[in-house]
């Protein structure tokens with residue numbers, strides 16, 4: 001009966017969904033790229049990369065500023081110091097990459113030593129209104145009238161500098177392009193440069209390399225460049241050191257000497273002015289060698305005449321192709337919601353970055369992705385979104401994670417600029433891989449995946465600050481991570497006992513799931529370990545704010561090895577108190593409070609509800625959490641809490657909460673993110689919420705809430721089927737945000753959640769909306785599944 005319906009539904013609704021999506025696409029009436037604003041989240045801590053990149057591209061060209069420059073550029077009123085083409089997006093802490101910036105100048109009086117070489121001296125304001133950011137393109141004009149345009153290929157950027165407005169009225173001046181052997185963090189250790197240019201010729205080449213430090217990780221990395229500059233006749237060339245330059249020598253090697261003293265140095269090329277056109281600077285990059293950087297440049301942007309417009313067109317085409325599977329019918333929804341939605345989708349494909357062919361650490365025919373920065377941020381919503389939108393690429397990313405395990409012995413937890421990044425919580429690549437498994441991604445060696453995750457669960461590395469898990473002896477024997485654990489086996493920052501216990505529990509749940517799927521009887525061991533979180537629940541723990549009892553009882557608390565409870569104020573590490581990271585204020589909960597972590601049991605919210613006293617007290621606690629200032633909406637652990645009312649039979653409260661945060665905390669302003677985008681995590685929270693289907697990754701579960709548009713459809717790359725979610729009584733003022741009833745493929749649908757088959761099999765979900773909560777989704781059997789209370793996917 002069910003099978004028959006499936007076949008029927010596939011044939012009938014698959015067709016229907018297709019025609020609906022065609023209609024929806026026409027609804028745009030304009031170029032989808034017009035709805036993408038790369039500047040969203042580029043200031044006030046969003047740290048979004050606002051420049052030109054291909055989807056997952058390694059070359060990322062933008063102007064770098066001396067203010068909030070974690071992602072290179074920001075409209076925060078700070079000055080431009082250079083133009084560089086390696087970047088990360090949305091990350092926190094130290095700025096990443098930004099290697100080998102170039103900078104255009106005209107030296108006053110034509111004296112080379114009157115040009116400004118050191119970074120603080122050359123920093124220059126730009127014209128605010130001149131900033132233009134579009135997918136595949138970034139442009140800005142400096143205060144002195146030099147206009148910079150940039151676009152990219154895979155590993156090569158093309159910069160175009162127009163000096164015409166920068167010359168004095170009589171048109172004199174000799175344009176100079178300088179290169180600084182530095183990065184945004186000034187982490188360079190040693191570096192080399194050589195200039196290949198003959199005076200009077202029409203182009204010159206500068207190449208070189210340097211050793212730098214990863215912004216949130218261990219070790220160092222080497223980066224290589226090959227810069228070709230053309231557009232006039234070369235006047236002279238040379239190197240510079242500190243604030244002096246000269247035409248000889250043509251090579252330079254800098255290192256760090258006395259007290260690791262940092263020497264500013266680089267090279268330059270100067271052209272005979274005035275010019276009748278622009279100076280083009282093609283920057284080839286590599287993590288392998290200078291030679292490979294030159295090859296990348298020559299293959300991707302052939303000369304001698306670099307075709308800027310063709311590259312922009314190609315990049316735009318690449319972005320349109322990535323966005324093509326999604327269509328919205330917008331009704332007359334405010335255009336800012338369109339911009340929020342499409343800009344967020346765009347940001348999910350800036351990182352991870354495809355460094356295939358650029359892996360300096362091992363040789364392999366497998367794909368190589370970098371900038372998993374960090375998986376702690378990405379596993380929750382960003383990578384699950386790519387599983388929907390771009391499953392082939394997601395499968396390549398997982399192959400890359402597994403290849404890393406094969407060659408380095410461990411799955412990465414964080415990774416940037418080819419280095420190992422710091423571990424934040426559990427072994428979160430486990431969650432990524434199992435999410436892909438339950439969603440049937442193809443092309444993955446699942447036995448290899450099993451051994452990689454088993455390794456995380458069973459073997460403690462010497463340095464668990466960069467891979468694997470710590471405290472595994474305690475985990476296996478005491479069944480929790482103790483406060484002030486005794487762990488002579490491996491080393492890491494010995495904090496976060498509560499959040500690590502919670503994360504390891506979920507990692508083990510996911511391992512159990514994969515083990516079960518692959519027919520391994522080890523699944524019972526890990527299923528049992530996935531309940532360890534309960535050992536840190538202190539049922540009598542209270543919580544006070546400023547001496548006032550919040551009247552909520554029962555919180556996770558630290559526990560010593562001997563079983564005695566420790567104590568951490570449940571509001572510690574919340575926005576009401578201090579931020580707790582690995583280094584600042586390290587605590588038993590990581591980057592969030594015991595209040596927030598109370599809701600971090602993704603596989604057993606049913607049991608959390610029981611422990612907290614049932615639906616009503618659970619919902620009251622959630623509400624208090626979100627309205628008291630305790631919730632940190634700017635960081636990833638909070639995401640799932642927004643959708644938790646689904647587990648208490650009140651999906652309408654989740655919908656209401658979503659609208660309390662969008663657009664008030666996630667909007668189209670350049671300051672429109674409440675925290676670091678973290679690659680594309682904030683982006684993915686926004687877009688999943690607007691889509692009306694929010695994942696609980698690792699499980700075949702999406703929570704249903706009304707989408708922000710009357711209709712959205714998504715075509716699956718693996719099956720070519722188109723899924724559609726559509727609202728009846730849609731209201732653009734968002735008063736009708738409560739589902740009254742639903743139909744799946746024309747049949748009454750009472751569950752408040754749905755599986756990934758919705759996408760792969762191209763189903764149609766129709767939601768009838770109203771302005772108050774209804775009975776829909778309230779019954780026990782209609783709630784999402786939990787380990788303790790059961791449901792689909794929880795049969796063991």
Ligand SMILES: *[C@@H]1O[C@H](CO)[C@@H](O)[C@H](O)[C@H]1NC(C)=O
Nearest residue numbers: 075076077078126127128129
């Ligand atoms: C440009 O924008 C920045 C940041 O908003 C502001 O501080 C600065 O005053 C603006 N400059 C001009 C010339 O308007």
Ligand SMILES: *[C@@H]1O[C@H](CO)[C@@H](O)[C@H](O)[C@H]1NC(C)=O
Nearest residue numbers: 066067077078079123124125
């Ligand atoms: C930017 O540069 C200008 C001119 O050199 C200087 O006056 C200004 O203080 C700088 N702005 C910042 C934020 O450093």
Ligand SMILES: *[C@@H]1O[C@H](CO)[C@@H](O)[C@H](O)[C@H]1NC(C)=O
Nearest residue numbers: 109167168169170171172173
């Ligand atoms: C052009 O302007 C520059 C700088 O203002 C000046 O030094 C030069 O003498 C001028 N040249 C002519 C031909 O007027």
Ligand SMILES: *[C@@H]1O[C@H](CO)[C@@H](O)[C@H](O)[C@H]1NC(C)=O
Nearest residue numbers: 189190191192210211220255
């Ligand atoms: C630069 O420094 C790195 C790290 O100290 C070292 O491994 C590398 O060999 C050095 N390169 C050169 C050319 O000196």
Ligand SMILES: *[C@@H]1O[C@H](CO)[C@@H](O)[C@H](O)[C@H]1NC(C)=O
Nearest residue numbers: 192193194207208209289290
């Ligand atoms: C680094 O750059 C220097 C200067 O161009 C060059 O001599 C050297 O061969 C480069 N090293 C590599 C590994 O490409």
Ligand SMILES: *[C@@H]1O[C@H](CO)[C@@H](O)[C@H](O)[C@H]1NC(C)=O
Nearest residue numbers: 202231232233274275276277
């Ligand atoms: C620009 O100048 C070059 C010589 O420097 C000349 O060959 C070329 O024809 C000029 N182009 C234009 C458009 O005037």
Ligand SMILES: *[C@@H]1O[C@H](CO)[C@@H](O)[C@H](O)[C@H]1NC(C)=O
Nearest residue numbers: 545546547548576628629630
């Ligand atoms: C606690 O008291 C401080 C100082 O009076 C006040 O600034 C803060 O807002 C209070 N916090 C809460 C959550 O009431």
Ligand SMILES: *[C@@H]1O[C@H](CO)[C@@H](O)[C@H](O)[C@H]1NC(C)=O
Nearest residue numbers: 484560561562563564565566
């Ligand atoms: C358990 O260990 C803690 C920390 O060392 C200590 O404060 C506590 O008294 C111990 N409890 C018992 C029952 O020994």
Ligand SMILES: *[C@@H]1O[C@H](CO)[C@@H](O)[C@H](O)[C@H]1NC(C)=O
Nearest residue numbers: 663664665667671672673674
């Ligand atoms: C946009 O989001 C930012 C960051 O959360 C927030 O500070 C700002 O108030 C929001 N703007 C509007 C108009 O809601």
Ligand SMILES: *[C@@H]1O[C@H](CO)[C@@H](O)[C@H](O)[C@H]1NC(C)=O
Nearest residue numbers: 715716717718719720721760
């Ligand atoms: C999906 O469509 C593409 C392009 O039309 C085709 O190449 C591919 O074979 C189709 N895949 C499936 C699973 O039907």
Ligand SMILES: *[C@@H]1O[C@H](CO)[C@@H](O)[C@H](O)[C@H]1NC(C)=O
Nearest residue numbers: 438439440700755756757760
């Ligand atoms: C995955 O494949 C299994 C076996 O064919 C199927 O039962 C399940 O519905 C599929 N899941 C998804 C999410 O497509």
